[in-house]
Amino acid sequence: MPAARISMRQIIEVLRLKYEAGLSHERIARACGLSKGVVGKYVSLATAQGITWPLPEGTDEVRLEAQLFPAKTPPSRFAEPDYFQVHQELKTKGVTLQLLWAEYVERHGVLGIFRPKTTKCSGSPAIYGL
Structure with a gap:
């Protein structure tokens, strides 16, 4: 059974710490209470989907989730x-x-x-x- 997805607020915080603060995955993991692997997973997922920081104007949690996790047919x-x-x-x-x-x-x-x-x-x- 796959692990539960972290909240969108945590994902946004991970992206903010990575691109705005320039922290390493290890420091982001310690700050957010996540593993380095989870941090790396969501950073690479955002990079693959073309998501940049700062997030575009009007991007809320729902829209970001739709970009990160598109519906699979x-x-x-x-x-x-x-x-x-x-x-x-x-x-x-x-x-x-x-x-x-x-x-x-x-x-x-x-x-x-x-x-x-x-x-x-x-x-x-x-x-x-x-």
């Missing part, structure tokens, strides 16, 4: 096909959905294959090869 599990292109290709003589599926798997790999559940079927699962 979960990656899609599937590469969604271009349905318009699929529709156009299906109009071509000799092109089947199975052929297009084979091309899709070749291009993207098997990201997930639909396997119907057989729990509603009568009989033993062994009959269905499960």
Whole structure:
């Protein structure tokens, strides 16, 4: 379980001590009651996000938090096909959905294959090869 994030006030204080007072990570850590690693983490995070000191006019804790920790969008599990292109290709003589599926798997790999559940079927699962 990841450690809890320190408060935005502490992060602002760390940045102020680093850039305004010019203190080392060790001295900032002692002054704020944090570890040197935590100080280094937030200083490098601010540097990577392009945050400078003094903070720009109108930057409050909420805005700074949004800059430091942008919302992460979960990656899609599937590469969604271009349905318009699929529709156009299906109009071509000799092109089947199975052929297009084979091309899709070749291009993207098997990201997930639909396997119907057989729990509603009568009989033993062994009959269905499960």
